[in-house]
Amino acid sequence: MKFIKNYKSSLLLIIATLVGGCIGLLMGSKAAFFAPFGDIFLNLIFTLLIPLVFFSISSAIANITSSRKLGRILIISIIVFALTAIIAGIIGVISFRIFNPASGLSMDLFKGLTSDTTAQSTNILQKLVSSLTVGDFSLLLSRSNLLALIIFSILVGLGTMTAKDEGASFKAFLNSSSAVCMKIMNIIMFYAPIGIGAYFANMVGQLGSQILEGYLKVFILYLIISIIYFIAFFTLYAFIGSGKNGIKLFWKNATAPSVTALATCSSAACIHVNIEASKAMGVSDTLAKLLLPLGTNIHKDGSVIGGIYKIMFLFVLFEKDITMPSSLLIILGSGLLIGALVGAIPGGGAIGEMLILSLFGFPAEALAIMVVIATVIDAPATLLNSAGNTVCTMMISRFTEKRT
Incomplete structure (x- = not known):
């Protein structure tokens, strides 16, 4: 009974996901009937997302008493996120090189998918600028400009922190608003089992009939590597974060972030769950509220x-060499750029795919191939991106708050 009481919410999410997946497999495309029920859940979360991110980050920074401490936190965060991305990238290159799921395939398999697809040029630098900043305050009130909102929230937090006594009332407002947003999210999460179950049923129902042989091989390899990375490397990261006790804390509280990531395929939708899980893993409230929204945009192991x-x-499909060390290094570097940097931009997935076309000279029809691959690996990629934020936060906490 104690076990059920402690893990009641997690068990409900797991059961909802399994039930939704079974319904999706049985009903196929007819499972689209459940889409509105899943959309209600996601819409509620996304509606609250803007104030939640703004007040969480701003209040977290405003409560930091030392600007030197903030700088230390951000520097260590970037180092941790970068190192885990490099490790993930090396694993990706080696695993594909060994198992090569595209072996034996040809472009003839994909002609039906690529006939209506054209590559469009885009100004990558201009897109970066427009994603980092917006031209009007009202444009911040949209999750399509989440990165710009995070930057603005950091500035507000810094302004409040440096204002000291003069900003005390505003800091109290930020803290109060952050607490209210968290309570609202708790209320929304009562609907989570129904919403996640419905969303997962629709996703499985729609995706099940679209996977071709090549995509299935990629999906299976990606899934296996994701499981290995999740279990082995996240356990290692948890040990680095807080020793043997860190491993226990991570696995005790990893269920809700993992299930939410798999079911919603949205890192943004997991922010609240990840914050609560990180705090249960021993991370301070201030650090969790600062790093989890930040990690949503810049921690992208799965995307790498x-x-x-x-x-x-595409290298295999278009008969380019993937055996030369120089080719593998270029692929690794490009994967880090596209997954970790471009992936942080709203709509960055499409930009990254067009960047691949530009960097390697692939034809226009390759764009549709990448879109399908992105679709079939979306769930496990979100798991590594989002749920991995919690264990990275543990490591950052270890080096910034002197945890043992």
Whole structure:
């Protein structure tokens, strides 16, 4: 009974996901009937997302008493996120090189998918600028400009922190608003089992009939690598974060973030769950509220592996060499750029895919191939991107708050 009481919410999410998946498999495309029920859940979360991110980040920074401490946190965060991305990228290159799921395939398999697809040029630098900043305050009130909102929230937090006594009332407002947003999210999460179950049923129902042989091989390889990375490397990261006790804390609280990531395929939708899980893993409230929204945009281990798989899949398909060390290094570097940097931009997935076309000179029809690959690996990629934020936060906490 104690076990059920402690893990009641997690068990409900698991059961809802399994039931939704079974319904999707049985009903196929007819499972689209459940889409509105899943959309209600996601719409509620996304509606709250803007104030939640703004007040969480702003209040977290405003409560930091030392600007030197903030700088230390951000520097260590970037180092941790970068190192885990490099490790993920190396694993992606090696695993694809060994198992090569695209072996034996040809472009003839994909003609039906690529006939209406054209590559469009885009100004990558201009897109980066427009994603980092917006021209009007009202444009911040949209999750399509989430990165710009995070930057603005950091500035507000810094302004409040440096204002000291003069900003005390505003800091109290930020803290109160952050607490209210968290309570609202708790209320929304009562609907989570129904919403996640419905969303998962629709996703499985729609995706099940669209996977071709090549995509299935990529999906299976990606899934296996994701499971290995999740179990082995996240356990290692948890040990680095807080020793043997860190491993226990991570696995005790990893269920809700993992299930939510798999079911929603949205890192943004997992922010609240990840914050609560990180705090249960021993991370301070201030650090959790600062790093989890930040990690949603810049921690992209799953996207790094996915980007590398897309590139190597096309290399094999268009008969380019993936055996030369120089080619593998270029692929690794491109995967890190596309997964970790471009992936942080709203709509960055499409930009990353067009960047691949530009960097390697692939024809226009390759764009549709990458879109399908991105679709079939979306769930496990989100798991590594989002649920991995919690264990990375544990490591960052270890080096910034002197945890043992």
